Amino acid sequence: xxxxxxxxxxxxxxxxxxxxxxxxxxxxxxxxxxxxxxxxxxxxxxxxxxxxxxxxxxxxxxxxxxxxxxxxxxxxxxxxxxxxxxxxxxxxxxxxxxxxxxxxxxxxxxxxxxxxxxxxxxxxxxxxxxxxxxxxxxxxxxxxxxxxxxxxxxxxxxxxxxxxxxxxxxxxxxxxxxxxxxxxxxxxxxxxxxxxxxxxxxxxxxxxxxxxxxxxxxxxxxxxxxxxxxxxxxxxxxxxxxxxxxxxxxxxxxxxxxxxxxxxxxxxxxxxxxxxxxxxxxxxxxxxxxxxxxxxxxxxxxxxxxxxxxxxxxxxxxxxxxxxxxxxxxxxxxxxxxxxxxxxxxxxxxxxxxxxxxxxxxxxxxxxxxxxxxxxxxxxxxxxxxxxxxxxxxxxxx
Amino acid sequence: xxxxxxxxxxxxxxxxxxxxxxxxxxxxxxxxxxxxxxxxxxxxxxxxxxxxxxxxxxxxxxxxxxxxxxxxxxxxxxxxxxxxxxxxxxxxxxxxxxxxxxxxxxxxxxxxxxxxxxxxxxxxxxxxxxxxxxxxxxxxxxxxxxxxxxxxxxxxxxxxxxxxxxxxxxxxxxxxxxxxxxxxxxxxxxxxxxxxxxxxxxxxxxxxxxxxxxxxxxxxxxxxxxxxxxxxxxxxxxxxxxxxxxxxxxxxxxxxxxxxxxxxx
Numbered sequence: 001x002x003x004x005x006x007x008x009x010x011x012x013x014x015x016x017x018x019x020x021x022x023x024x025x026x027x028x029x030x031x032x033x034x035x036x037x038x039x040x041x042x043x044x045x046x047x048x049x050x051x052x053x054x055x056x057x058x059x060x061x062x063x064x065x066x067x068x069x070x071x072x073x074x075x076x077x078x079x080x081x082x083x084x085x086x087x088x089x090x091x092x093x094x095x096x097x098x099x100x101x102x103x104x105x106x107x108x109x110x111x112x113x114x115x116x117x118x119x120x121x122x123x124x125x126x127x128x129x130x131x132x133x134x135x136x137x138x139x140x141x142x143x144x145x146x147x148x149x150x151x152x153x154x155x156x157x158x159x160x161x162x163x164x165x166x167x168x169x170x171x172x173x174x175x176x177x178x179x180x181x182x183x184x185x186x187x188x189x190x191x192x193x194x195x196x197x198x199x200x201x202x203x204x205x206x207x208x209x210x211x212x213x214x215x216x217x218x219x220x221x222x223x224x225x226x227x228x229x230x231x232x233x234x235x236x237x238x239x240x241x242x243x244x245x246x247x248x249x250x251x252x253x254x255x256x257x258x259x260x261x262x263x264x265x266x267x268x269x270x271x272x273x274x275x276x277x278x279x280x281x282x283x284x285x286x287x288x289x290x291x292x293x294x295x296x297x298x299x300x301x302x303x304x305x306x307x308x309x310x311x312x313x314x315x316x317x318x319x320x321x322x323x324x325x326x327x328x329x330x331x332x333x334x335x336x337x338x339x340x341x342x343x344x345x346x347x348x349x350x351x352x353x354x355x356x357x358x359x360x361x362x363x364x365x366x367x368x369x370x371x372x373x374x375x376x377x378x379x380x381x382x383x384x385x386x387x388x389x390x391x392x393x394x395x396x397x398x
Numbered sequence: 399x400x401x402x403x404x405x406x407x408x409x410x411x412x413x414x415x416x417x418x419x420x421x422x423x424x425x426x427x428x429x430x431x432x433x434x435x436x437x438x439x440x441x442x443x444x445x446x447x448x449x450x451x452x453x454x455x456x457x458x459x460x461x462x463x464x465x466x467x468x469x470x471x472x473x474x475x476x477x478x479x480x481x482x483x484x485x486x487x488x489x490x491x492x493x494x495x496x497x498x499x500x501x502x503x504x505x506x507x508x509x510x511x512x513x514x515x516x517x518x519x520x521x522x523x524x525x526x527x528x529x530x531x532x533x534x535x536x537x538x539x540x541x542x543x544x545x546x547x548x549x550x551x552x553x554x555x556x557x558x559x560x561x562x563x564x565x566x567x568x569x570x571x572x573x574x575x576x577x578x579x580x581x582x583x584x585x586x587x588x589x590x591x592x593x594x595x596x597x598x599x600x601x602x603x604x605x606x607x608x609x610x611x612x613x614x615x616x617x618x619x620x621x622x623x624x625x626x627x628x629x630x631x632x633x634x635x636x637x638x639x640x641x642x643x644x645x646x647x648x649x650x651x652x653x654x655x656x657x658x659x660x661x662x663x
């Protein structure tokens with residue numbers, strides 16, 4: 001699916017103040033030129049290889065699979081990248097584009113802090129000035145990442161509006177962009193926002209899916225039965241799925257956060273329980289009330305704590321090409337513990353949602369089948385959250 | 399009457415001292431849910447030429463802190479897009495003749511249904527819509543729906559807007575052209591930048607419609623600075639600040655502030 005017009009079926013578009021529309025046009029032009037520029041592509045490939053640590057391995061998880069009693073489970077190890085999550089793929093690419101456009105100031109929003117850290121890292125490397133907007137509540141939940149960004153020379157601006165989470169940080173980042181658009185590039189961290197961001201982020205993240213598909217073919221000599229990824233805004237998922245969309249036999253599963261449960265109202269599952277609307281510049285499924293006011297999301301994982309979702313996911317939901325399911329806070333934490341104990345890998349709470357669904361899927365498949373799950377990030381940042389959740393009980397791991 | 403004709407006519411009237419026409423922005427349901435009609439009547443009595451009724455939204459991307467806070471208060475008070483339209487109708491029933499424009503982000507409109515919202519707004523006596531997150535590129539459906547119900551869809555242009563985009567937006571504009579004075583969000587400012595005056599001159603070459611300058615205007619001196627440069631001026635955040643300072647008499651505060659915008663102290 002392409003978005004030449006900025007649309008994925010009825011979704012997408014560019015619903016932003018007129019002030020930034022010329023900057024979006026400039027970005028479209030820069031993207032097109034960069035895509036055709038072998039020098040730029042080589043520069044990006046070198047960065048991804050030498051600096052970020054690509055390609056990432058695929059790791060077989062035999063003890064986890066045995067516990068599920070079914071298919072093989074493979075982990076695509078985005079957690080092993082520099083800065084600890086897939087976000088660096090996008091940040092490095094967008095900062096290169098910003099340099100190409102002659103923009104010396106970078107802004108970003110962040111929820112869990114992974115995108116903020118990735119952008120701060122890319123800016124430190126490139127010698128660009130960086131400001132990251134982060135909700136006050138997220139700064140509390142992810143204090144270590146806040147300090148990490150400061151170490152990297154980035155200014156972190158607390159956002160007090162709303163619930164003080166990712167939605168509010170994104171509002172403030174867009175307002176900054178509206179005010180400083182001439183010299184500033186806004187590095188959006190997910191496959192959301194106005195056209196061309198959903199397409200740009202997908203193109204920078206599809207390396208996840210391309211590597212996974214190639215490795216399945218070279219090592220397993222076939223495509224996987226199922227590919228599973230968590231969906232907040234949806235960047236790791238769209239990057240993973242992009243390579244498999246034409247492989248109709250591969251089942252694609254996106255996992256939203258059910259928070260305290262879909263019926264509690266405290267969740268982050270717009271594709272499951274929302275209806276289409278406009279937030280942050282694009283038309284997509286959205287958690288909103290009957291009057292069109294956007295609702296506050298909830299998830300134990302700050303990176304999924306967002307009431308909207310990338311527009312391509314909305315189109316993939318409607319077409320049925322991707323199935324979207326949910327995992328609750330509780331289910332994600334249990335999956336987190338299982339991967340720690342059974343495989344010696346501490347996953348991000350975001351990725352733990354995907355792990356829960358992958359376990360369910362694997363348990364229903366025969367032993368010969370293969371399930372690949374995108375381990376989008378490492379869980380070091382979440383240890384405090386899990387510890388608080390478990391009441392610091394040493395016996396909590398399941 | 400073609401869409402926006404009442405608005406256009408109201409803004410083109412030549413005024414005493416050559417001042418631009420004054421358009422206040424009033425957050426519906428602020429500071430109290432039932433204050434909207436009183437503040438609109440105060441605006442009419444103070445000599446304003448038209449009024450914008452702001453429908454609060456949870457995520458107002460184009461607004462600075464003052465209008466954000468007023469919007470949150472209004473949402474907390476229970477304001478909705480539907481109720482704002484009902485209050486516009488109530489203002490008409492109370493005898494208000496001022497042309498009225500609804501300023502709303504697109505999502506509450508889509509949530510109600512674009513056509514249904516436009517039908518209800520027109521029936522309430524509203525003259526037009528301003529949608530700050532609906533650039534011309536996304537406005538085809540909204541142009542069709544507003545035109546079908548006799549409403550103007552007022553475009554916004556900004557200092558960063560290149561001439562070809564100004565031309566495209568102006569070609570299907572009605573009522574007036576909203577010229578954003580700053581590269582930024584709403585909020586009272588000290589002075590008017592040169593880029594604002596330059597924008598007004600650029601817009602003149604693309605449209606015969608009245609030009610309303612907005613964002614940042616806060617004082618009578620700003621009105622004086624705009625003499626001969628545009629036909630209308632919008633004041634929002636500074637008005638809300640005035641109302642916030644006297645929340646138990648929002649209408650009185652609005653009347654005093656708006657008179658101060660129009661007349662030297």
